[in-house]
Amino acid sequence: MERFVDLAVSAILLAGLYATMAYGLGLIYGVLRVVNLAHGGVIMAGAYLGWVLHGSLGIDPYLSIPLVVLLSFGLGMAMYRVLVRHLPRGAAGGPASLLLLFGVWLVLRNVAYLLFTGNDQAIRTSYSTRSLLVLGTHVSVNRLAVLVIALVTPALLQLLLRHSHVGRAIRAVAQNADSCTLVGVDVERIYTLTFGIGTALAGLAGLLSATIFSFNPGFGSGELLKSFVVVVLGGLGSVLGTGVAALVLAVVEVFAILVLPSYLTSAVGFVMLVLVLVFRPGGLFGHRVLG
Template identity: 35%
Template structure:
């Protein structure tokens, strides 16, 4: 294979694998920000918290990090339900969620980051599962399992969640709660209970994304800062409440960044990826999978 073509193909494949990690990090935000209209700026910090929790459980019990993330998911759901309960009690029910609620989630983010520094220090942590050093070669094409396994697991999780939201009564209620809570009340459904349940799911997804993240790269308490802009951009680009759009936008982001880094250097990657976001918003303001008003 021509060296330039081989470089391009490998950059695209690596970009798709990177994009699947972005999708894992952004899927929970698509629920809280896109479906519930809650600007959870702390979501990337919750992903990092999940990664550190996976490091502890995986190291202590000798489990695969992705399995550890699954075992931790119920605990993260409870954490999310608790965070939403406080958010609703102090801000949402009084109509202060716009500014004061945003400040609340900034506070959650800083508490998580400072708490991680106090407990774990500022050093990077990582997990090496048994497949981390295995790479499949197909001619000039490389396929590292360190990225393939968490990426495939993330996409499978998002697919299962999308199926749940589309086919169950509770899933449809989650999709409707931010648009018309009064209609839910007419059906004897408590919008607050639905939002608490859904926000718990979004935080559980953050914990699962942390398990995928710590397999792919080392993490430190400040790693979430790298993802803040990306995950919000991906959710907006994908159409806010669309999980399929979120995945497509994440894969496009990953490919754009990797191809740019391979041919023009990594310093250009964010500019090209966010430039693609601006183009999408210019010609399709509702995002790739969003519906026009």
């Protein structure tokens, strides 16, 4: 029973991180219909950014959140303006955008490798090893903080999308870009902003992961696939769906430890990805993601 509570608590904490990873991928896909394969690379970049800010400037990883988010936002807008904008849209753009963004990912990985070598790194703070007693189990302070941020982020995102002018424009463009041009919405500007916001969320997710896990330039490929599981399972445009899907993935992954050798638990995410795509392509709640 105690073990069960342990696992359940760690699943909930993990779910917060997974949901944060997935928002950016889902937002970009929902509005631009582009699968951002560079997502994993940006997660990795966010992790290194936090590491550098903490290591050389001594900024606490949680205080560096605004800076990391801002820088990732800029990176995303630049990626859109310089590269993604020129891609053919629609069905013909599918493989092209996939390959292009994959190229971006390879470049990001290489840059990280050149700057920071291939060694594993981690952000260690004075409170890294501290833990609190929750529901009778010890929970690291970092994981709790990540969960809190993971709960605040979707609330802010929801606020932005539902109640701001820009957010309404983003949702309108996602529904019908042509009509938006007719009523005077600058669609290209909205695309640029959306790509920036999506990338900023990936950077944030990277920073949060860096406080919990160690990372290297290859970090992010597993995170990309997990984000994809969550996006497909949760359906588009539903913050709640994303949260539930993240919880499902985290619970399955964490409880797999009970029945599988520890080495194979990382395969669970990949298998789930394929199963979800094949059997529930419409998501848990029937919001159809696939066109």
